[in-house]
Amino acid sequence: MKKENLQIVKSSGDKVDFSISKLRSSLYRSGADELTVDNIMNVIHEELYQGISTKEIYNRAYALLKKSKSIYASKYKLKKAIYELGPTGFPFENFIGALLEYSGYHVEVGKIMQGKCVSHEVDVIASKNGQHIVAECKFHSEKTTTCNVKIPLYINSRYRDIIDQYKNSTKCPNEGWVVTNTRFTVDALTYGKCSGLYLLSWDYPRDNGLKDRIDKLGLYPITVSTLLTKREKQFLLSREIVLCRQLLNDVFYLDHLGISETRKEKIQSEISMLCKPDNNEQY
The missing domain is CATH 3.40.1350.10 (Trna Endonuclease; Chain: A, domain 1)
Structure with a gap:
């Protein structure tokens, strides 16, 4: 589950390297279980592209969490x-x-x-x-x-x-x-x-x-x-x-x-x- 040299764009306009661990950590903070987090990570990974915004990643993760369980989305x-x-x-x-x-x-x-x-x-x-x-x-x-x-x-x-x-x-x-x-x-x-x-x-x-x-x-x-x-x-x-x-x-x-x-x-x-x-x- 690795994409080489993938950079994402922050709200400030700065480009940074995409961090799988940071995304996974933020999903766990929502209270989601490991299976739910793995499923969401797999979906998002397939949709990533060079220059994707952090907002787009957030919105996608939020929608997937809400579909799984609304309280996960609330905490996220x-x-x-x-x-x-x-x-x-x-x-x-x-x-x-x-x-x-x-x-x-x-x-x-x-x-x-x-x-x-x-x-x-x-x-x-x-x-x-x-x-x-x-x-x-x-x-x-x-x-x-x-x-x-x-x-x-x-x-x-x-x-x-x-x-x-x-x-x-x-x-x-x-x-x-x-x-x-x-x-x-x-x-x-x-x-x-x-x-x-x-x-x-x-x-x-x-x-x-x-x-x-x-x-x-x-x-x-x-x-x-x-x-x-x-x-x-x-x-x-x-x-x-x-x-x-x-x-x-x-x-x-x-x-x-x-x-x-x-x-x-x-x-x-x-x-x-x-x-x-x-x-x-x-x-």
Whole structure:
């Protein structure tokens, strides 16, 4: 199952060598069993050609997973589903807040905190067991956009201003976070480590990035659903429903959308399967 010197085109326009192992790994992340993964790999392998786009490969894999089992497709589209939280950054802020809240934190979203010099609107404030987090969320709708060093530099100055104001308080922040749905540049990661900021992106820290936390805890955004329409997802996001888990035991919003009982049962079944965490790990 080998095609020599096959290059594929990324969304940025860059050409890279096709990696069978990367595709196989992404299929396994969907929860698909080995036989399903092998069958899909065989189909895609036969359809590959020089210069094929990563988008075309993704769409084909997604369609095959959906045909096999819808929950596989839902998990496979996680990265795309995060982008679908846009175009504004507010649903992403709510999503990060919900991730922390369902991990046992007391959370506030979009609150004003007074710094020593000026006041600051903080995207997410979270606290648990003496841990006091102030987090800034940077949502990008373009896959090619990264967080460069200017972002943690700016956020660190705000974080330090807030600390100076609260330094004599028991609620003084002791962790400054920068969270993005894309990736950090090397300089941004270097500065974050040096300054003491905690950086969280799609795949950083390694094995504990956004994708890993979501999979481990079963905290998927509603945008992964293969059964809800785009209109229905936007309606839910506008009501600050960002996690599938928020619909697990509450059909109020599904009723409000006028979804039939048959569709409702299918959606609830999909959500139930998605909400099963891989293990009991917490943040």
